[in-house]
Amino acid sequence: MVVRLGPMKDLPDHKYAVELLQQLGLKEYEAKSFVALSRRQSGTAKDISDTSEVPRTRVYDAVRTLESKGLVETQHSSPQMFRAISIDEAATTLESEYVGRVSSLRDALGALDPIEEEEDTADVTHEVWALSGDTAISSRVGQLIEGADEEVILVVGHESVFDDELADELLAARDRDVVVVVGSLDEEMGDVIQDSLPEIEVFVSELDWLDQSTLPDDETQISRLLLVDREAILVSSYRETFGEGREHEQGVFGRGFDNGLVTIVRRLMATGLLTEDRLSTE
Amino acid sequence: MVVRLGPMKDLPDHKYAVELLQQLGLKEYEAKSFVALSRRQSGTAKDISDTSEVPRTRVYDAVRTLESKGLVETQHSSPQMFRAISIDEAATTLESEYVGRVSSLRDALGALDPIEEEEDTADVTHEVWALSGDTAISSRVGQLIEGADEEVILVVGHESVFDDELADELLAARDRDVVVVVGSLDEEMGDVIQDSLPEIEVFVSELDWLDQSTLPDDETQISRLLLVDREAILVSSYRETFGEGREHEQGVFGRGFDNGLVTIVRRLMATGLLTEDRLSTE
DNA sequence: CTTATTGTGATTAACTGAGTGAACGAAGGT
DNA sequence: ACCTTCGTTCACTCAGTTAATCACAATAAG
Incomplete structure (x- = not known):
């Protein structure tokens, strides 16, 4: 068992992974689908639905947005097959996405026009x-x-x-x-x-x-x-x-x-x- | 003007900053309040409301959750004064939050039980x-x-x-x-x-x-x-x-x-x- | 004491996402 | 050729969340 920092909720790993993915911006179905896919080499909508409590009919939507985020690859056959990118790639992808946003944010905040401020002579002795x-x-x-x-x-x-x-x-x-x-x-x-x-x-x-x-x-x-x-x-x-x-x-x-x-x-x-x-x- | 990578939408910096903050998980009011606060040393709910389009009465909620995220400090006076942490601290705070999540995610995904898989003898010559x-x-x-x-x-x-x-x-x-x-x-x-x-x-x-x-x-x-x-x-x-x-x-x-x-x-x-x-x- | 401002809470409206089922087309069997 | 099954898409309902507005209590200011 892997020793884990952070929330030590006693959850099975896949529930915990779903939670984290949601915190990282994925919807519930997307997170569950991704986790289900990560547990196998590849799978159909049915496979995903069976191992993830995602209604089969909604797997398609979920997987499609996952693909647009670069987390999943799709094989356009019948039935379609889906495959999750590797754990390491996924982590890197997500991380670089957020790091990029934060750095843009830093720039944007730095470029804000300051508001002319009332001289409040803030009473620094009581704050x-x-x-x-x-x-x-x-x-x-x-x-x-x-x-x-x-x-x-x-x-x-x-x-x-x-x-x-x-x-x-x-x-x-x-x-x-x-x-x-x-x-x-x-x-x-x-x-x-x-x-x-x-x-x-x-x-x-x-x-x-x-x-x-x-x-x-x-x-x-x-x-x-x-x-x-x-x-x-x-x-x-x-x-x-x-x-x-x-x-x-x-x-x-x-x-x-x-x-x-x-x-x-x-x-x-x-x-x-x-x-x-x-x-x-x- | 700062040269900016990423979305080059021609938005004023504060609108852009709000958008980024929302992508990073903040609600609209929270994002707007934070940006408004970042444009000044400190301010009251009214100040914030005037420079963001957040209804005054909702500033309090927004700022409270910002505080719980460590992005804002509150002075419990009357009227209350709020202050945003520095841009650099904010960026660091948000970044470390996400980096932490991603690393937990990596662990959790790595610890998943693989699903026993149908030997699909996947037709590797046609995928x-x-x-x-x-x-x-x-x-x-x-x-x-x-x-x-x-x-x-x-x-x-x-x-x-x-x-x-x-x-x-x-x-x-x-x-x-x-x-x-x-x-x-x-x-x-x-x-x-x-x-x-x-x-x-x-x-x-x-x-x-x-x-x-x-x-x-x-x-x-x-x-x-x-x-x-x-x-x-x-x-x-x-x-x-x-x-x-x-x-x-x-x-x-x-x-x-x-x-x-x-x-x-x-x-x-x-x-x-x-x-x-x-x-x-x- | 009166009035303006500040803060809390309740209420409504708009939206988003979860959950479900109908419908369409294709593949395969009868 | 027809029917059935499966895969897929789409449309819809329901619930929870968030935005938006208001009414009211608390407080400070005049």
Whole structure:
């Protein structure tokens, strides 16, 4: 059995493949037909219908659009025979299609005329933003660390959050004479982090309330907790539901002191996570 | 103005961007809202509604799902403010999403249980397959050349068809002592090809009927024409419509002599494209 | 307190896609 | 020559989704 990342739904492979193909833009019948075809060298409409729950009469439509997408070849005999291109070709075809679109998108977005904007003098000392998604959150974490002047305090709630990129950003901050402190939830993770950041202070948090086990009913786990210059804060969490793992990470990021978010930091301090001398109440 | 590949529809950039985003899975309102947001630093629902044609009351839904996809950040103030992540982050986010799916798909397809198949003793001497799409066709061209035992004759109808990969495949065939002959439609293209294939015989076809100019009304152009071991044939064409260029290339590939396709080859010979000594009528 | 603006929810209309069956033509058997 | 079967296309219904509009509650502004 192949070990699989991503959705670990316990589906037979062909159901899972159908789902993925639909997410990649194929209709249900198209996806099912393609999967059915991929399981054999070639087949007729009937063959496909038998192994795919696609009504026989609709196999033709489905296969025709698959052909127009370059995923299937057709033999115009009677009965017609259909053949799926190889798995590797299919993957390459689909991938290049999307990569092309994304790159066009990049151009088009880059060429947009900016809208003349009201000078909102946005009150940068109070903003609170909600964001979600692993990449979006990682990216903002990076921005915040990059912009740090004096101090970066980071608590890592799950190993998947701590990647090489993050490590580099932390080291870069440190090289700018920013005080960098990294915390983890348990010894094990702390050791891993310390290994990749030998020059940086790593501690293990004693904050029970950060740990899921405190509230057994709550499947929400703290994922990251970042404090920059005691002025900008980011907290993110994720749910373990559906085994989707680190997906659907949700985060809040705020700037400014008199910000509801600061409460969290106070609690941090109150619980004694951070050494008092490092983070005093201003 | 940015030079753009792909659909050259003469649309304003923001319309084009909306279209691309929809192709990438966003709903109309989501796409329009995102584009509107990308044109400014941040904005309220009203701002978005004013610069996109999204009804104000629906902006909230749209933006919410954009947030859940990690493309937008939300400031929960009153009025709420929304901000699009940077173009680069957006492109990266979308791309990695699809790349991930494709790689999962590859795994899932690879793990499919093959269906026990009727021994159809498929009449390999008569099959004719229709296929479409640049990549699918290129790929089969490659397969055919790879499988050549004695002779490969290729006529290139458009420069875009002749890439490095194809050149390599031809050289590899030649190194296996396969006779390789390449034709082009005009001198210019012929020279280009001869340059990359110094050891291979390149000729310029005199076949008027291959050239579009013969039938001015027909926008269909011959793209490639491949004959392998006088036993397998591939012909492909494309339409110039919509300026989509080489997209929607359509091809036919057949194996076996008494195959309707062989007619094409006979005509080829009749018109004197190929030297008689190289390709005689059996 | 009044009014304009902001946000939520419900409702309808338009569309798309899934599912089903009629109809047509071709192939083959009687 | 006729009928039957099979392959294929087409037209239609039903359901779910999305676009579009409105009514109303909540909030801020004057």
